Structure formats: structure tokens, C-alpha cells
Amino acid sequence: MISRPTPYKAIVIGGSAGSFPVITKVLSSLKTPYRIPLILCLHRLKHVRSGFVEALSIKSNIKVVEPFDKQTIKPGFAYLAPANYHLSIELGNHFSLSTEEMVSYSRPSIDITFESCGFAYKQKLLGVILSGANKDGAHGIRKVKAYGGTTLVQDPMESKVATMPTAAIESHKPNHIYSSQKIIDFLNLINR
Amino acid sequence: MPEQNQGVWNTQRNRPDIRLGFDELNYIIKIIKEVADFDFSHYAASSFQRRVYRVLEIYPFKSVQELVNRLRTDAQFTAEFIEEVTVNTTELFRDPEFWQEIRDSVLPSLAQHRNIHIWHAGCSTGEEVYSMAITLAEAGLLDRVKITATDINETVIKTAARGHYPERLFKLYDNNYRIFGGKKELSDYYKIENGSIRMNPELLANVKFRHFNLVGGEVFSKFDLVLCRNVMIYFDKVLQDQVSKLFYSSLFKYGFLAVGSKESLIWCSVSHKFKTISNDNKIYQARV
Incomplete structure (x- = not known):
């Protein structure tokens, strides 16, 4: 069988309320070596600086880290947006952090991370919006698609809290609307 | 200049549809350097781009050229622009x-x-x-x-x-x-x-x-x-x-x-x- 390199340079995933079980399931179901870096922007408590990485790491097949400012993005890692910072991507394949104003009452903001990933990776990006309780991400995922990327939204019927995926579907026409199991299958399928 | 510090930034969706790629950003950086002797060329591009978008949103400019023309002719505006582009959010006892x-x-x-x-x-x-x-x-x-x-x-x-x-x-x-x-x-x-x-x-x-x-x-x-x-x-x-x-x-x-x-x-x-x-x-x- 001829294996072709994956068309994706990065996968960006956004979620808030109800997304944690989906993320942990995704991280524990990825077949290693997983060659595409994952960038996770999840709403989280501002003052709980530690513990989240550890909680996500327990069952994860790939290493979960909170990136430092200007840290290089590498395959085999899931990068979690740190509490109280916005996470963006710079050309030259590294992160940068910012303490700019909150967007939709959120820092990190899914809109900011998605838009910045869209700008940096263009058609080589997969954007995924999961369960969540507000509309952050709806603008960002629309931009991901506008920059040529592929978009995937968790089926609102299956999402614990449907506000975020519903807003994402209303803001643009996603390439895929999948259940969490289909999301996992898809993420494994593109890792070739 | 609208109050900005600590504010919740909710206008992102109303952004003007102006292209701000590296060419446009470098052009703006060059003009700022000329008119205000202020060098943004080693600022992180992602946040600089967002800050410039923010200015385009607050002052409804229709194009990058319109912004540049204003920078060239209005020193007061240029000072405000530099203030708006630099980020000033902080807290008492942050962390x-x-x-x-x-x-x-x-x-x-x-x-x-x-x-x-x-x-x-x-x-x-x-x-x-x-x-x-x-x-x-x-x-x-x-x-x-x-x-x-x-x-x-x-x-x-x-x-x-x-x-x-x-x-x-x-x-x-x-x-x-x-x-x-x-x-x-x-x-x-x-x-x-x-x-x-x-x-x-x-x-x-x-x-x-x-x-x-x-x-x-x-x-x-x-x-x-x-x-x-x-x-x-x-x-x-x-x-x-x-x-x-x-x-x-x-x-x-x-x-x-x-x-x-x-x-x-x-x-x-x-x-x-x-x-x-x-x-x-x-x-x-x-x-x-």
C-alpha cells in the first residue's frame, strides 16, 4: 500500500463545557505515532493554572503540554492554550501568547486561536469545534474555512452543550458534522 | 480613543473586510518608522496584525491606504495608533x-x-x-x-x-x-x-x-x-x-x-x- 503524507500541518480543536470527555477520548484513541500537531483551545478557569494538562495526560497517547511563548510546534504533541492567555501561531511554526482583551468573555479565545491558525496554515489546517456553552469559535472556524482549511463540527445532537457547535454551523458551512466517534476515526484516517 | 484597557473585546465579528497580509503589515510598519521613528518590525506578527485590525475597526477606515494616509498627515492619530497597537492589559496581583x-x-x-x-x-x-x-x-x-x-x-x-x-x-x-x-x-x-x-x-x-x-x-x-x-x-x-x-x-x-x-x-x-x-x-x- 502506498502511504501518502497527510495534507494537514495542524489540527486545531476548540471547546468549552462538555468538551472535556470528548477531548480525553480523542487523545486516548489516536494511533501513534500521530504526525499532526494538535492545538487545543479549551475554555478553562482562569486561576486554575495547573492540573488541566495532568488531567488530559492521564489517558493520552500523545504528550500534552502548555506551550511557552515562541515555542516551536512539533508533531506528536497536543498543545493546550494556557490559562489567561490567548494562543496564536506565528509564521516560522511557533506559538506566541498574548494577554490582549478577552474575546467573548474568554481568554484563551477560540476565535483568536482559530483565526491565527487559519492565517498561518491555510488549506493545511483542520479546525474542529466541540461541545460548548457559548459562541466563541463561530467566527474563528468561519475564518479557517475562508483561508482554505477544512472544518469539522461535533454533531450538536450528540454534544453535551450544543450552543458552541450550533453557532459554528450557523456561521459557516462546515465540511463535516460528526459524532465524537466519527471525529476520532477521521483524525486517525488523516494521520497517514 | 475609546477606553480599551481590560475591556471585553466583542467587536471582532464586525471587522472590516480588509486584507492585512505581510505586505500590508510591513508597509504600515515602514510608514510608522518614517513618521514616528517607532520600530514595530520585531513585534510578533500575529498580535500586531490583530492590533492593526482593531484600529481599522475602531476608526472605520476603508482601506490600508486610507490608514496610511492618516498616519502620514496626523501626528496625534499616529500617537493614538501606537498606543492602541501596544497591548496594555494587566491586573493587580496577576498570578x-x-x-x-x-x-x-x-x-x-x-x-x-x-x-x-x-x-x-x-x-x-x-x-x-x-x-x-x-x-x-x-x-x-x-x-x-x-x-x-x-x-x-x-x-x-x-x-x-x-x-x-x-x-x-x-x-x-x-x-x-x-x-x-x-x-x-x-x-x-x-x-x-x-x-x-x-x-x-x-x-x-x-x-x-x-x-x-x-x-x-x-x-x-x-x-x-x-x-x-x-x-x-x-x-x-x-x-x-x-x-x-x-x-x-x-x-x-x-x-x-x-x-x-x-x-x-x-x-x-x-x-x-x-x-x-x-x-x-x-x-x-x-x-x-
Whole structure:
């Protein structure tokens, strides 16, 4: 069988309320070596600086880290947006952090991370919006698609809290609307 | 200029549909350099792009050329533009664990000096300066300290010197201070008047504010502690390297440097000249 390199340079995933079980399931179901870096922007408590990485790491097949400012993005890692910072991507394949104003009452903001990933990776990006309780991400995922990327939204019927995926579907026409199991299958399928 | 600091930024969806790729950004950077002698070329591109979009959104420009024309002809606007593009969000006692570490690991060492010299590099609207002053006061060191607080932005320096903050933030600040474990109530250090928190001006008795640009800035004094948290994140690696050298040269023997909790000196050329005091809170001490 001829294996072709994956068309994706990065996968960006956004979620808030109800997304944690989906993320942990995704991280524990990825077949290693997983060659595409994952960038996770999840709403989280501002003052709980530690513990989240550890909680996500327990069952994860790939290493979960909170990136430092200007840290290089590498395959085999899931990068979690740190509490109280916005996470963006710079050309030259590294992160940068910012303490700019909150967007939709959120820092990190899914809109900011998605838009910045869209700008940096263009058609080589997969954007995924999961369960969540507000509309952050709806603008960002629309931009991901506008920059040529592929978009995937968790089926609102299956999402614990449907506000975020519903807003994402209303803001643009996603390439895929999948259940969490289909999301996992898809993420494994593109890792070739 | 609309009030921006600490504000919730909700206008993103109303952004004008103007292309701001690298060509456009470099063009704007070139013009700013010409008209204001201010160099944004080593700022981190992602946040710089967002800040410029923000200006395009607040002043409804229809094109980059329209913005550039205004920059060329209106010095007052250019000053406002530079202020808007630089980020000034901060909090009293942001990262309470950091302030605990300053209190428990750094101040005992500084207390051995007769005079303590502290530099807040990029002091923004002053919240870090007040946090420092309160921490020093509670350690009984406030009268032995000389604090220099600098920023490139004259407007935020004025805000810092006045020490008035929106009342809506006081819950966040009180909560930060409580986690920090201060000796009093934060409200002992301010009063609330006309919807704003007004910091006790006595906290600034030994504070000098001055205008200073870290870009191309040179050593102007020596310090026991330099605080520059969440400022260099807006710079690219080249400028971070340059500024961290400036900090090293601005420290006395065994002086301390504090950066933001998610900043790292690892890729800076002076990194081997520092010993890590706290990895979680990013406090470093200069080796000799």
C-alpha cells in the first residue's frame, strides 16, 4: 500500500463545557505515532493554572503540554492554550501568547486561536469545534474555512452543550458534522 | 480613543473586510518608522496584525491606504495608533503565586541591601507597580526602595501615576490578593469613588515613572530586581534576545529578573547567565 503524507500541518480543536470527555477520548484513541500537531483551545478557569494538562495526560497517547511563548510546534504533541492567555501561531511554526482583551468573555479565545491558525496554515489546517456553552469559535472556524482549511463540527445532537457547535454551523458551512466517534476515526484516517 | 484597557473585546465579528497580509503589515510598519521613528518590525506578527485590525475597526477606515494616509498627515492619530497597537492589559496581583514567590524567595534576599532598586519595564497602567508596592509595604521594605516604572506609552504612564481603575475589576483584584495571602484586605489600599478604585497615592512615594522604549533601549541604571511580565511576548525572538541582554546588563550582581509565567529565557543568548529561582513563576537570578 502506498502511504501518502497527510495534507494537514495542524489540527486545531476548540471547546468549552462538555468538551472535556470528548477531548480525553480523542487523545486516548489516536494511533501513534500521530504526525499532526494538535492545538487545543479549551475554555478553562482562569486561576486554575495547573492540573488541566495532568488531567488530559492521564489517558493520552500523545504528550500534552502548555506551550511557552515562541515555542516551536512539533508533531506528536497536543498543545493546550494556557490559562489567561490567548494562543496564536506565528509564521516560522511557533506559538506566541498574548494577554490582549478577552474575546467573548474568554481568554484563551477560540476565535483568536482559530483565526491565527487559519492565517498561518491555510488549506493545511483542520479546525474542529466541540461541545460548548457559548459562541466563541463561530467566527474563528468561519475564518479557517475562508483561508482554505477544512472544518469539522461535533454533531450538536450528540454534544453535551450544543450552543458552541450550533453557532459554528450557523456561521459557516462546515465540511463535516460528526459524532465524537466519527471525529476520532477521521483524525486517525488523516494521520497517514 | 475609546477606553480599551481590560475591556471585553466583542467587536471582532464586525471587522472590516480588509486584507492585512505581510505586505500590508510591513508597509504600515515602514510608514510608522518614517513618521514616528517607532520600530514595530520585531513585534510578533500575529498580535500586531490583530492590533492593526482593531484600529481599522475602531476608526472605520476603508482601506490600508486610507490608514496610511492618516498616519502620514496626523501626528496625534499616529500617537493614538501606537498606543492602541501596544497591548496594555494587566491586573493587580496577576498570578497570585508569582507574588507569593516574590514575597517569599526574592524579598528576603533584597532585604539585606540598604537600598533596593526595582525596575518595572513596560509598566503599562501600573497594576504591577501597585502590587509590588503593596508586597513591599507588607514586608516592611517600602521606605527602602526606589522603583522606576517605564513604558513606551505616555498615556498609560499617566493612568499608572493616577492609579484609578474601573470598579468592576475590584472583585477580580480582591480575589487575586486573597489568593496571594496578603496581610490585610486589598480595600485597605484603595478607596472607591465615582465608580473607580483609587489606589492610595502613598504607595507611589518612592516610584518614578519615565518614558522608555525597550526597542533599542540602552542601560540607564542598575537594579536589584527587574520585572517585565507579559511584555516580551509581543516581540519576536530577535527582539526578545536583545531586550533580555539589556535586562542582564541592567542588573546588579545577583540581581533578579522576573518574566511572565509562560515566557522562557531558554532561547535567549543570556540564558546561561541566569540561574532559575522559580521555574513555575519564571524568576531568574543573574550569575556573576
